[in-house]
Amino acid sequence: MNKVALITGATSGIGDATANLLAEMHYDIIITGRRAERLESLKAKLEKGTSRVLSLCFDVRNENEVKNVFRELPESWRKIDVLINNAGLAAGLEPIDCGNSNDWNRMIDTNVKGLLYISYEVAQIMKNNNNMGGHIVNIGSIAGKEVYPNGNVYCATKHAVDALSKGMRMDLLKHNIKVTQICPGAVETEFSLVRFHNDSERAKTVYEGFEALVAKDIADCIWFAISRPKHVNINDMIVMPTAQASSSVILKKGET
8 A cells, every 4th residue: 555645835846846756656645735727737647657646725824724624634545654844935035124014924824834734734643643653844945044135034934944843853753753854955946936926037047057956856855854764764954056055155157
């Protein structure tokens, strides 16, 4: 019987790449997101292999939606072995005194509260998994390790993910639930497009002049973490492009 992985934010980027990789590794996949058409397209693609796939369209920011989804989860899917808390975003890049409270709320509600709502529900399932436990992987960021100019609230939310990962690891230890945090540097996905409110020209400049990570790189890291033997846990992993030394130091072509 295949293991089951639930992946939030599966409609693009790291979530999409992880769903495809875990399906190749013979996991059954629960994919979640807010964009129904993309979910169904991904579901159809994954089902061409050997995996079962369940798509759940809801917003992790809405606690009632999250509770209802898990209340109505089919019995055949109520053994979740791996949770990938991937849903997250940055919105805006302004000094704190020029920030937009809608952007702040969107980041806090998604990156922190959404992660909590999902983790709580899945932890209940894993606790009742015949003492087999499970594995929760939180997608953090280099922004959760160091702050950069104008990153204020986004960095704060990812610092919260860092702290929550440590706390979850302690609290869930007695239930045989592993907790891993993976913290990428610059990954070329829709991240900057979302951050800059669909300004494609501004988003494109973020990745110019160096080779950024791609979503598959982080999916590979997730696979490495969850495929370790039962007695091994990868607590924390920071993954950067070779050209990136810190959150704000990137060597671009023509620079010395």
